[in-house]
Amino acid sequence: MLHIPSGIIQDMIAHARELAPHECCGILSGKKRNVSEHYRITNILAKMTDGDLSRFEGAKLSDLQRLSPEERADIAFQMDAREMAMAQRDIRSKELDLIGFYHSHTFSPARPSQTDITIAMEFESYRQKLNLPEPLHLIISLENPKSPVTRAYRIQNSQATEVSIQPAGP
Ligand SMILES: [Zn+2]
Numbered sequence: 001m002l003h004i005p006s007g008i009i010q011d012m013i014a015h016a017r018e019l020a021p022h023e024c025c026g027i028l029s030g031k032k033r034n035v036s037e038h039y040r041i042t043n044i045l046a047k048m049t050d051g052d053l054s055r056f057e058g059a060k061l062s063d064l065q066r067l068s069p070e071e072r073a074d075i076a077f078q079m080d081a082r083e084m085a086m087a088q089r090d091i092r093s094k095e096l097d098l099i100g101f102y103h104s105h106t107f108s109p110a111r112p113s114q115t116d117i118t119i120a121m122e123f124e125s126y127r128q129k130l131n132l133p134e135p136l137h138l139i140i141s142l143e144n145p146k147s148p149v150t151r152a153y154r155i156q157n158s159q160a161t162e163v164s165i166q167p168a169g170p
Pocket of ligand 1: 103104105112113116140
């Protein structure tokens with residue numbers, strides 16, 4: 001169970017709406033599974049080169065290379081590394097834990113795509129060296145624009161398992 005203040009859920013949804021049709025992304029922190037802070041992070045995928053895109057799975061890669069940078073950002077995301085480092089410094093200075101990452105799906109359901117799982121597993125491959133706790137992965141879906149859906153997942157061994165979200169206070 002993940003506890004998130006309703007205000008932070010509302011802000012993640014607002015962030016998703018502001019960037020739509022592009023995907024938004026960000027970081028959640030707090031203590032154990034009680035979120036208390038969130039950080040909006042820039043989606044830099046729009047600026048990536050073809051070489052950077054080689055991490056994406058085969059079928060999707062050729063599609064991505066054919067798209068304009070702006071179109072790419074509509075279907076995937078990559079967090080700005082400098083902003084991520086700043087957020088992590090802030091988390092450490094407040095003696096909080098990194099709880100998870102969030103991003104939006106503008107036109108698809110709130111469950112991890114194959115690319116999301118690939119990126120999560122890539123992060124897993126070096127996470128322990130960085131001495132970071134296992135993050136949860138949250139997705140805000142605007143598939144039905146009038147009723148956004150937010151879900152959280154653990155991603156281990158290329159499998160996503162849902163973790164329920166409990167809105168907690170303001
Ligand atoms: Zn995704």
